[in-house]
Amino acid sequence: MLAHELDARKHQILWAVIQEYVARAEPVASEALCHRYGLGVSAATIRLGMHALTEMGYLYQPHTSAGRVPTDRAYRLYVDRLMAGQVPPPEDHRLTPAERERIRRRMQAKDHAEDALEEAAHTLAALTDYPSVASTPGGPRRLRHLHLIPLADDRALLVVVAEGASEQRVVRLQRPATEEELRQVSQVLTRALRGLPLSEITEAVAQQAAAALPGRQELVNAVLAQLRRHGGVRAGVRFFVDGVSNILKQPEFQDVHRARPVLAALDREETLRDVLLPAPCDVHVRIGRENPVDGMWGCSVVAAAYRVRGRPAGVVGVVGPTRMPYARTIALVRYLAQTLSHTLSRTV
Amino acid sequence: MLAHELDARKHQILWAVIQEYVARAEPVASEALCHRYGLGVSAATIRLGMHALTEMGYLYQPHTSAGRVPTDRAYRLYVDRLMAGQVPPPEDHRLTPAERERIRRRMQAKDHAEDALEEAAHTLAALTDYPSVASTPGGPRRLRHLHLIPLADDRALLVVVAEGASEQRVVRLQRPATEEELRQVSQVLTRALRGLPLSEITEAVAQQAAAALPGRQELVNAVLAQLRRHGGVRAGVRFFVDGVSNILKQPEFQDVHRARPVLAALDREETLRDVLLPAPCDVHVRIGRENPVDGMWGCSVVAAAYRVRGRPAGVVGVVGPTRMPYARTIALVRYLAQTLSHTLSRTV
DNA sequence: GCTAGCACTCTCGCGCTCCGAGTGCTAAGC
DNA sequence: GCTTAGCACTCGGAGCGCGAGAGTGCTAGC
The missing domain is CATH 1.10.10.10 (Winged helix-like DNA-binding domain superfamily/Winged helix DNA-binding domain)
Structure with missing residues (x-):
């Protein structure tokens, strides 16, 4: 054989x-x-x-x-x-310049990372007619800024700006802090932690930084707790999924018992993670049984990593039947990852 | 009759x-x-x-x-x-204290609005076994803070803190600005616009505010443009959907042709909006043909508004077959909206 | 006003047959 | 020796008829 x-x-x-x-x-x-x-x-x-x-x-x-x-x-x-x-590749599987242009135009209007990812999934679903997914940037992102913004006496908003993405969390204050005070804490912590991968911001590192902030130990701890969650296992990776119902258009998924496991896998973040990651370099194709998730046999996954400022950050991809126009799907996913890389490198 | x-x-x-x-x-x-x-x-x-x-x-x-x-x-x-x-209501449709307790515990750990909403949809899906949705707060939210954070020479991060939710956008700078300069712009604009519903921040109002900021006209305009988008028609309402594949467990949706329109409606934001909104006061039930979206006949929607600091803000709800244990579903949705109101009022 | 009895209707599942598509094999041809 | 035409064979799927069973509607009696 x-x-x-x-x-x-x-x-x-x-x-x-x-x-x-x-x-x-x-x-x-x-x-x-x-x-x-x-x-x-x-x-x-x-x-x-x-x-x-x-x-x-x-x-x-x-x-x-x-x-x-x-x-x-x-x-x-x-x-x-x-x-x-x-x-x-078959003639009609190539991307025409007009198609590329349309994709580029749809993507470039987005000046917010999440909007761009949502649009990427949406575009991919529209063009392939398959369920499509885009993950938010993950991996060892480096911290760029920390900002604490006063909300009320007992809480502040922590804005974490990292490579490729920014997020915000609420932190509780055990005693009130002035705007000025918060600004100072932000500055000191930012200076100390800037450039570190979020996952490596350990207690020790931060304690050192906090030395310059006498009397604000609990605040520093609260910020740290948030950062740790932010950069930890979950790593803040989220998925934008679009066109899920498209799978039911496919003749091989007319039977609910065949379709449900696929939809279930697309529903849950943990399985989505397995399905799409680890992020490949160029386009990566998983065919049928090559998929790690049972019940996705019968499906193929075509995924590509997008990059933010040169580093692989997240993934876009589609889930379709193994019977799939691979040349075209691969071309589309590849081009979307490229466009997305470009868009996101301008954003955040 | x-x-x-x-x-x-x-x-x-x-x-x-x-x-x-x-x-x-x-x-x-x-x-x-x-x-x-x-x-x-x-x-x-x-x-x-x-x-x-x-x-x-x-x-x-x-x-x-x-x-x-x-x-x-x-x-x-x-x-x-x-x-x-x-x-x-039938005996077994009542929520037991233990169930309430479990729900409360799942929800209260969330200190980020989006996490809480995601968890709400997730919990509801788990307990009802139906597709579940939670919308982000919408409506005429009032501005509380504006913060500009430097990202690079040509762009800054705009953090908009409003009642019930905060978001961030990237704004482009036509010429570089120092951190101090950005802080000043933030302060002036915040002072001028605080308390206004986002949708009412018009050109005129802002121009007035900008008078105090000579030479930063374009920056003010960029911020305004973002605010307008943020508070405009789309109003930043997003939906967290969970348990979509649950619908395929129901005997009435074993036929793909019956299930697909429902899944398609849950896929698209525009239809989701029609399905869930306008936000009702207490629990609102739409049965079969009462639903505005074709293809959702055969479904019932049970939805409830959650409140942030007393005002109706967003909606949580489930989509199931019309054959549904209404008493239980209503109790669950109602209790989740309450819990969510409570959680979100502590958050942001 | 309620109930037992009964005829009637309609669906569902089963087995049957028939048809056609498509193969595998064999023997002849280039 | 590779290719091809011809043909028998196999198997799934559609169509049909039948019987069983469920559940009703009606009627006559309590």
């Missing part, structure tokens, strides 16, 4: 079966290939090839008198070849 | 049919009522009542030899009586 046993004709046949199955979602017959694809041989010969491909695990036959369906292994081979440039 | 034609026995029968149908999701037969509910009369007599209720539009008969199913009208009557206290 070595993948290398595929000669030129078998490749031709396999690609044709994939293309045909992607388009029609029904087992592909030898006749259909014969007179829709110029393979130059008769249906009988194609049958021989299909038979061999079935034995090799690239095709699957639902029952004796049915056509063939590509297996995960077939898609994997196809995608590998595609990404290595050894297979030309 | 006057609703008042219902005598005591018809009421009894109707409530029993509803309860039985909610529990079993199958047309209810007269026999079943007879020996599962102590109505004190025979099946034949119950049949007479059911026949009459069918003619009056409270029950529906899928086919001649089938049992009865409650109509929207029946649920409406039931819910009206329930909320007026004229029908006692």
Whole structure:
């Protein structure tokens, strides 16, 4: 069962079966290939090839008198070849300049990171017709600013500006603080902690910083507690999901029992994390059983990392059936990640 | 077809049919009522009542030899009586002190408005097993603070603290500004605009404020532009949705064609808005066709406004089949709105 | 006014047959 | 030796009819 046993004709046949199955979602017959694809041989010969491909695990036959369906292994081979440039993407799978332009225009209006991510998921869902996800930037972000803003006597707003994202939290004050006092605490802490990855802001580091702030120990502790939560396991990563109901348009998910696990996985942050991460460098494709989440077998995930100022920050991607126009999906996801990188590097 | 034609026995029968149908999701037969509910009369007599209720539009008969199913009208009557206290809620629909306690504990740990809303949707989904939604506070919120924080030479972070929520936006600077300068602009604008509803911060008001800031016209304009967007039509209302896939557990949504419109409505912000808003005072129930969004017929929405410092701010609610344990759902939604009001009033 | 009895209706599930699509194999041809 | 035409074979799916069962509506009697 070595993948290398595929000669030129078998490749031709396999690609044709994939293309045909992607388009029609029904087992592909030898006749259909014969007179829709110029393979130059008769249906009988194609049958021989299909038979061999079935034995090799690239095709699957639902029952004796049915056509063939590509297996995960077939898609994997196809995608590998595609990404290595050894297979030309079908004409209509390329992104036209007009499409690129439309995507760019939709994205560039957003001057708020979360809006941009939401728009990215939305655009991807609209263009692929699959559920789409964009994660907020995560990973070891470095702190840039801390600001405490007075809200009331017993609480203040802590604004944390980090690379790629900023967030705000409420901190409680055990005793009132003036605006001036808060400003001073912010300044001292910012100076001490700037440039540190949020996850590395430990007690020790901060205590040192707090030395310059006698009498405000509890406030410093409160700020620290928030920072730790912010930069901890959860790391503030959130997901924008769009077009979830699109999955129900796909013929393979007409059965609720097949669709529900997928929707359930898209519902929960923990599984979403597993599905999309770890963030790949370029585009990453997970086909069928390659997915870590049970019940997502039958799905493929195409995801790409976007970058903020050069560093991988978060992920955008789509979840669709394994029967998917990979060339086009990959091109779209890749381009969206690029555009998003660009947009976000201007933002925050 | 006057609703008042219902005598005591018809009421009894109707409530029993509803309860039985909610529990079993199958047309209810007269026999079943007879020996599962102590109505004190025979099946034949119950049949007479059911026949009459069918003619009056409270029950529906899928086919001649089938049992009865409650109509929207029946649920409406039931819910009206329930909320007026004229029908006692079934025993097991009441919230136990233990449940209340659990809800309160889950919610009170959240010190960030968005976390609290997310948790509210999550809790509601977990307890009802229906898709659940929580909206961020909207409406005419009054400004409390403006803060500009330097990010880089060409941009600053604008933190807008308003009643019930705070947000942050990036503003571009046409020329660099020092931290001190930004602080000054923030102070002047805050002093001038504090207390105004975001939607009423017009050009004129702000120009007046800006008079004190010669040479920073463009910065003031940039801030204004952001405020206007922030407080405009979209008003920054966002939705946290949880448990979407739960709808597929319901027997009435085993058919994808019935489920998809519902999921699609939950996907899109515009329809969500229509589904949940306008924010009602206490709990508001929309049954079947009462829903403004086509394709949500067959669903009921139970929603309640939560308040921030006494004013209605946003909404939490669930979307389920019309066949729903209304007493319990209403109690849950109501209690969650209360808890959320409490949590958010401490936050921001 | 209530109830027992009974005929009637309609759905659902089962088994049956038939049709057609598509294969695998074989034997002949280039 | 690879390719191809021809053909038998297999299997799923649609369509049909039937019987069982559930549940009603009606009527006659209490």
